[in-house]
Amino acid sequence: MDNVNILIIEDTTSESDRLVQVLTKNNYKVVGIVKTYKEALAAFYTSDVKIDIVIIDIFLNGIPDGITFAETINAVPGETKPFVFLTSSTDRQIFERAKLTQPFSYLIKPFNEFEILYAIEMAVEKFYAQNDVFLSGEEDTVISSEYLFIKKGKGLKKVHISEIIYIEVEEKYCNIITEKEKFVILISLVKILDLLNNTNFCRTHRNFIVNTEKIMEIIPADNLILLAGNYKATLSDKYKDLIKKVRTLT
Amino acid sequence: MYRKIAILIFFLISCVTLAQKNNKLSVFFKAVELKSTDLEFVENLGEARLFFLKKQWDSTLIHAANQINKQVLDERENNYAHFFKAYSLYKKKLFEQANKEFDKVSETFDFYERVFLYKGKIRLEQRKFKQAILSYRNALEVIEKDAMVGVRKATIENNIGLCYLHLKQFEKADTYLSKSIEGLEKKGDTIKLINSYGNIATMYYDQLIDEKAIPYFKKAYNLSKYVVDLDVKRRVVKNMAVVEENRKDFAKALVYRKEYERWNDALNNQNRIYETAQLEKKIAVEQKQKQVTFLQAENKVKEEQKKVYLYSGVFLLFLLGILFSSYKGKVKRNKIITTQKENLDALNATKDKLFSIVSHDLRSSVHALKTSNSALSESLVTKNFNVLEGLLQTNSAIVNGAYNLLDNLLHWALLQTKQSYFEIASMRLFFIVEQVTHNYKPLLLEKNISFENKVLKSDVVYVDQESLKIILRNLVDNAIKFSNQNGAIKIYTRNKDAHIELVVEDTGLGMDEMTRLELLKETVLLSKKKNDGTIGTGLGLQLCKSMLKKNHGKLAIESELEKGTKMIVSLPKHLQNG
Numbered sequence: 001m002d003n004v005n006i007l008i009i010e011d012t013t014s015e016s017d018r019l020v021q022v023l024t025k026n027n028y029k030v031v032g033i034v035k036t037y038k039e040a041l042a043a044f045y046t047s048d049v050k051i052d053i054v055i056i057d058i059f060l061n062g063i064p065d066g067i068t069f070a071e072t073i074n075a076v077p078g079e080t081k082p083f084v085f086l087t088s089s090t091d092r093q094i095f096e097r098a099k100l101t102q103p104f105s106y107l108i109k110p111f112n113e114f115e116i117l118y119a120i121e122m123a124v125e126k127f128y129a130q131n132d133v134f135l136s137g138e139e140d141t142v143i144s145s146e147y148l149f150i151k152k153g154k155g156l157k158k159v160h161i162s163e164i165i166y167i168e169v170e171e172k173y174c175n176i177i178t179e180k181e182k183f184v185i186l187i188s189l190v191k192i193l194d195l196l197n198n199t200n201f202c203r204t205h206r207n208f209i210v211n212t213e214k215i216m217e218i219i220p221a222d223n224l225i226l227l228a229g230n231y232k233a234t235l236s237d238k239y240k241d242l243i244k245k246v247r248t249l250t
Numbered sequence: 251m252y253r254k255i256a257i258l259i260f261f262l263i264s265c266v267t268l269a270q271k272n273n274k275l276s277v278f279f280k281a282v283e284l285k286s287t288d289l290e291f292v293e294n295l296g297e298a299r300l301f302f303l304k305k306q307w308d309s310t311l312i313h314a315a316n317q318i319n320k321q322v323l324d325e326r327e328n329n330y331a332h333f334f335k336a337y338s339l340y341k342k343k344l345f346e347q348a349n350k351e352f353d354k355v356s357e358t359f360d361f362y363e364r365v366f367l368y369k370g371k372i373r374l375e376q377r378k379f380k381q382a383i384l385s386y387r388n389a390l391e392v393i394e395k396d397a398m399v400g401v402r403k404a405t406i407e408n409n410i411g412l413c414y415l416h417l418k419q420f421e422k423a424d425t426y427l428s429k430s431i432e433g434l435e436k437k438g439d440t441i442k443l444i445n446s447y448g449n450i451a452t453m454y455y456d457q458l459i460d461e462k463a464i465p466y467f468k469k470a471y472n473l474s475k476y477v478v479d480l481d482v483k484r485r486v487v488k489n490m491a492v493v494e495e496n497r498k499d500f501a502k503a504l505v506y507r508k509e510y511e512r513w514n515d516a517l518n519n520q521n522r523i524y525e526t527a528q529l530e531k532k533i534a535v536e537q538k539q540k541q542v543t544f545l546q547a548e549n550k551v552k553e554e555q556k557k558v559y560l561y562s563g564v565f566l567l568f569l570l571g572i573l574f575s576s577y578k579g580k581v582k583r584n585k586i587i588t589t590q591k592e593n594l595d596a597l598n599a600t601k602d603k604l605f606s607i608v609s610h611d612l613r614s615s616v617h618a619l620k621t622s623n624s625a626l627s628e629s630l631v632t633k634n635f636n637v638l639e640g641l642l643q644t645n646s647a648i649v650n651g652a653y654n655l656l657d658n659l660l661h662w663a664l665l666q667t668k669q670s671y672f673e674i675a676s677m678r679l680f681f682i683v684e685q686v687t688h689n690y691k692p693l694l695l696e697k698n699i700s701f702e703n704k705v706l707k708s709d710v711v712y713v714d715q716e717s718l719k720i721i722l723r724n725l726v727d728n729a730i731k732f733s734n735q736n737g738a739i740k741i742y743t744r745n746k747d748a749h750i751e752l753v754v755e756d757t758g759l760g761m762d763e764m765t766r767l768e769l770l771k772e773t774v775l776l777s778k779k780k781n782d783g784t785i786g787t788g789l790g791l792q793l794c795k796s797m798l799k800k801n802h803g804k805l806a807i808e809s810e811l812e813k814g815t816k817m818i819v820s821l822p823k824h825l826q827n828g
Contacts, residue, residue, distance in 0.1 A: 090664065090716060095671035108716065114685040135678045137707045 001150065001157040001183065003029040005049050006120075009066060010057040010086065011035040015109070019055065022113045026155035028120075037065040044073060044081075052147075052158065053120055054083040055107075064094060070101040082127035084119045086111075103127050117154050124149055124156065138172075140186040148176070150185055166233050167192065167201075167209040179229050205234040278364070279303060285360050286330060294320065295327055298334045311338040329359040337368065345372045363392035370409060379413040386410045404433030408446050415453045423453050440477055444470045444486060451489070460497075467493050480520055484513035604789065608659060615652040619645060643696070650693070654727055658790050661720050665796055672714050674801065674825065679709040679752060683741050686722040693730050697737070704742035711750050711821040717797040718821075724790040725754040725817045732815065733758035749803075749820040757814040766807050794819075802826045 006028050010016040016033045023030055031051060032043045037060060044051060054073075058066040066085060073080045085098050088109040098104060103126035107119040121134040124142055128149075133139045140151040147158040159178065168175040169189045176183055193203065200212045204225055210233050217226040220240065225233045283303055290296050298313035314335035322328060336351030349372050352365050359365065366389035373382030386406050393403050411426030427450040434443040451466030467489055474486040491506035626641045664670040683703050694701050711718075729739045737757045744751040761769075769791055791805075798805055802822045809815040 090670040092669055092671050112685065112688045114681075114688045118681055118685055135681055135707070 001152065001159050001181065003027055004052045004149070004156050004158050005029050005031045007031055007040075007043055007047070007051045007054045008033045009035075009040045009054065009060070009069060011060045012057070015057070015086075019116065022116055023155075026113075026117060026153070027157065028155055036060060037069050040069050041072065044069075045079075051081055052149075053123060054081055055120075056083050056085055058085050058087040058094060058098060059089075064097070067094075067098050067101065070098070074101050082123040084116075084123045103129075113154075121151070121156065138186065139188070139191075143187075143192070148185065150183075162211075162213070164201075164211055165214040165227050165229055165231050166211060168233075169207045169209070177229075177231060204239050205236040206238075208233045208235075278361075282361065289327065289330060292317075292327060295331055295334075298331065302334045302337070307338040307341045310334050311342070314338065325356060325358060326360075329355050333359060333361070333365070336365075340368055340372060343375075345376050348372055363389060366392065367406070370406070374409060374413065377416070379416045383410055383413045383417075386413070404430045404442060404446070407433065408442070408449060411446075411453075412449055415449060415456070418456070420453055420457050424450070427453060440473055441479060441482060444473050444477065444482055447473065448486065448489065455493070464493060480513050480517040484510060484517055487513055608655065608789070611655060612652060615648050615655075618648050619652075622648070647693075647696075654723070655789070658720075658724065658793050662789060662793050662796075665793070665800070670716070672717070672800070674712050674714050676710050676712055677715060677718060678707060679711055679743060679750070679821075680705040680707045682715070682718055683722060683752075686719055687726055687741070689723075690726055690730060694739070697730065697733060697735055699730065699733050699736070700738045702738075702740045702742075704740060705752070706743060709743050709745075709750055711752075711823060712825050713801045713803070713821055717801050721794045721797050721819060722752075722754075724794050725819070728790065728817070729754050729756040729758065729815070732756060732760075744818075746820065748823055750823055752819045752821060754817045754819075755814065760811040760813050760815050761807075761809045762811055766809055769807060770805065 004027075006023055008016050008019055008030060010019065010033065020030050020033070029049075031047060031049050034040045034043050040056075044054065056066040056070055058064050060066055070083055070085070073083075082103075083101075083105070085104075085106040086109060087094065087098075087106065090108060095106075098106065103123070105119055105123035105126060107116060111119075125131050125133050125135075128142050128144050130142050133142050134151050142149040143161075145161075147160055150157050150159065159176065163178045163180070165177050165179060168177070169192075172186060172188065174185050174187055174189070174192060176185055192209070201209050202212050204210050210225060210227065214228040214231075215225055216228055218224075218235065219226065220235065223235045223237070225235050227233060282299075286299055289299055294313045294317040298310050298317055301307075301309035301313060311334075314331045317327065317331040318335065332351050332354040336348050336355065339345075339348035339351055342348075349369060352369050352372075355362065355365050366385045370382045370385035370389060373379070373385060386409055390403070390406050390410070393406065407426045407430035411423045411430055414420070414423035414426060417423075427446055431443065431446045431450065434446055447466045447470035451463045451470060454460070454463035454466065467486075471486050471490050474483045477483060487506050487510040491503050491510055494500070494503035494506055622641055622645050626638065626645070629635070629637050629641065661670070680703065683705050687701065687703060690701075726739070726741075733739065733756050739757075740753075740755045742753055742755070744753060769788070772795065795805055798819065804820045806818040806820070807815065808818065
C-alpha cells in the first residue's frame with residue numbers, strides 16, 4: 001500500500017507546520033507546501049508524484065485565491081482531484097462561492113487532528129461519489145479508476161489497481177493480493193464488481209476476481225488459473241465462458 | 251253709390267264675424283281638446299293637435315301634413331289630420347286648398363257639422379254664394395237636429411241671408427235675415443243684431459225700398475249706442491250718414507258724418523293706444539324675459555355653486571376619512587413601535603449586561619494571566635524550574651477558558667446577524683463527538699475524569715455541522731467544568747421516533763430545580779459563578795438554545811444536586827421542512 005499524496009496550499013507557516021505534523025503522523029505524504037495561487041497551479045500540474053488530495057486555505061494573503069484555485073482545477077474534469085477548504089471564517093458569502101466548486105468539503109480553523117482526518121475522508125468520499133463509506137464502519141474502501149483508497153488506522157492508504165493480481169471474496173471481506181502484499185478490505189462484492197467493470201478484471205469463480213493482465217496460465221481441466229507471483233485462482237464451470245472472451249496466454 | 255254701401259256693409263259683417271269668433275271659438279276648441287285627448291301622444295297628430303289648440307297654424311299645417319303622409323289607416327286619426335290641415339289652410343286664407351281638405355274629412359268625424367260651417371264660410375269669402383248657401387244649409391240641418399258647439403243658428407241664417415243678398419234674391423234673403431234677427435233678438439246678442447239689422451237694411455236699400463231699409467238702419471244705429479265696439483259704431487254711423495246723404499238731408503248727414511269722424515278718430519286713437527299698449531307690453535315682456543334669463547343664469551350659477559359645495563364636501567369627508575384612518579394607523583404603529591422599543595430596550599439591557607459580564611470575566615482572566623506570567627518570569631530568574639510546569643498549566647487553562655468565551659461570543663454575534671454559513675446535512679454523531687471531545691482530552695486528563703463516547707456509528711442526525719460542534723463543545727466544557735476530580739463523563743444517544751437524544755452525562759455538582767428552570771428560560775444570563783475560578787456567563791448555554799432552535803432541536807436538563815447532570819439535546823433524524 002502506498003501513502004496518499006497531499007498538496008498543501010497555505011500561506012501561514014504555523015498552520016502548514018501543524019498540518020504537516022498531523023498528516024505525517026497519520027501516514028499521509030505531504031508532497032508540497034505552496035503559498036500562492038501561481039505556485040499552487042505550478043505544483044499541481046507539474047508535480048513529479050501524483051497528487052491525490054489538495055488542502056486549500058481559502059484566503060491567501062487576504063484574498064480568496066484558494067477558491068480561484070479550486071475553480072481552476074475543476075475546469076478540467078479529468079485532471080481535478082479531491083480537495084478540502086481551510087478557513088477561519090464562516091462568512092456566508094465566501095461559503096456560498098466555495099460551495100459552487102462541487103464537491104465541497106471544508107475545515108474550520110482551529111481544527112484538531114480528528115477534524116482534519118475526517119475532512120480528508122469526506123472529501124475523498126464525496127469526490128468519488130461513494131458517500132458513507134469510511135464513516136458507516138461497514139466498508140473501508142473507496143474505489144477510483146486508478147486506486148483503491150483504504151482506511152488504515154486513522155488515515156487513508158492507496159493501492160494501484162493495476163498492481164492487484166486477484167481478489168478473493170469472503171462475504172463482506174475481500175482479500176486483495178498484490179505482487180508485494182496481501183491485505184483485507186471491507187467492501188461488498190457487488191460494489192467491487194461494479195466499480196471494476198470496465199477494467200481488466202474478470203470473475204472466475206463465485207469468490208475470485210482476477211486481473212487478466214496477471215494470468216499466466218489457465219488449466220481448465222483442473223479448474224485452475226495460474227497467476228503472476230505463483231498465485232493460483234479457481235475457475236468454476238459457470239465462469240468458463242467468460243474466460244474465452246479474454247485474451248488467453250499459453 | 252248703392253254698391254259702395256253694400257260692400258261696406260259686407261265688410262262690416264265679416265269683421266263682426268271675426269270678432270265674434272274670438273268669443274265663441276274657445277268653446278269649440280275646448281270641445282276639440284276634450285274629444286281628442288287620446289290623440290295627444292300619437293306622433294305628428296299629437297303635435298298637430300297641440301299647435302292647433304295653441305292656434306299656431308303653420309306648425310299645425312306641417313304636422314298634420316306629416317300625419318297624412320304617414321298614410322295611417324285609422325279613419326278617426328285621418329279625419330283629425332285633414333281637419334287640422336284644412337282649418338289651418340283656411341286660417342292662412344288658402345281657401346281652395348282648405349276646401350279640398352275639408353272635402354276629405356269623412357262623415358264619421360266628431361265635428362263633421364263644423365266642416366259645413368267652414369266650407370260655407372270659405373265660399374262666402376270666395377263670393378261663391380250658391381255653394382256657400384249649400385254648405386250653410388247643410389250646417390243648418392245639422393244644427394236643427396242637435397245644437398252645434400259654439401255656433402248659433404242665427405249666425406248661419408244671417409250668413410245665408412247675406413248670400414242671397416249678394417245673389418240679389420231678396421225674398422229669400424229677407425226670410426233668412428228676419429229669422430236671424432228673430433233668433434238674435436231672443437238671445438239679445440247686440441252686436442250680431444246690429445249686423446243683421448245692417449244686412450237686412452242693406453238688402454232693402456239695394457232693392458231701393460228705402461222705407462223698409464231706413465228703420466233697420468236706425469234700429470242698428472240705436473242699438474249701436476249700447477255697444478262699446480267703436481268699429482261697429484263707426485260703420486253704423488257711416489251707413490246712417492250715407493243714407494241721409496242719399497235722402498239729401500245733409501244736415502243730418504253732416505251730424506252723422508261728424509259722429510263717424512269722431513268714432514273714426516276714437517278708433518284710430520284706440521288703435522294707437524292699443525299699439526302703444528302692445529309696445530309697452532312687448533317691452534315689459536322683454537324685460538320680464540331678461541329677468542327670467544337673468545334668474546335662470548343666477549339659478550345656474552347657484553346650481554353650480556351647490557355642486558361645488560357638494561363635491562368639496564364629499565372631498566373633505568374623504569380627506570377626513572383618510573386622515574382618520576392614517577391617524578388610527580399611526581396610533582397602531584406607535585403602539586407596535588412602543589412595544590418593539592420596550593423589547594429592544596430589554597434586549598439592549600441584556601446585551602449591556604452581557605457585555606459587562608464578558609468584559610469583566612475577560613479582564614479577570616487576563617489579569618490572572620498577567621500575575622501568572624510575572625510569577626513565571628520570576629521563577630525563571632530565580633531558576634526555580636519546579637514550579638514552571640504548574641504555572642504553564644494554569645496559564646493554558648486560563649487561556650482555554652478565555653478562548654471558549656470569545657468563541658461563544660463570536661458565534662453569538664454571527665448567529666444574531668445571520669452572517670454565518672449554515673447548511674443542514676446528514677451527520678454521523680459519533681464522529682462529531684469524537685472530533686469535539688478530542689480537544690478536551692488534556693483537560694479530562696488533568697482532572698482525571700473518565701470519558702466515554704458511547705454514541706453509535708449508525709446514529710445519523712440532520713443538523714448544521716458547525717452548530718452541532720458549538721453545542722457539543724459547550725456541553726462538554728460545562729460537564730468538565732462542573733465535574734469534580736475523578737469524575738466520569740459519558741456521551742450516549744437515546745433513539746426516539748423522529749429525534750435522537752444526545753445525552754452528555756456527568757457525575758458533577760448537579761443543580762437545584764430553580765437553576766434548572768432558569769437555564770431553560772429564554773434570554774436569561776446567569777452571572778452566578780458556582781465554580782470558583784472558572785468562567786460562567788450563561789452565554790454558552792444560551793448560544794446552545796439558539797443554535798438548537800435554528801436546527802429544529804431541543805434542550806432538556808435532568809439533574810440532581812451532588813449527583814450529576816444530564817444535558818439532553820434532541821436532534822431531528824430527518825430533513826425538516828423549512
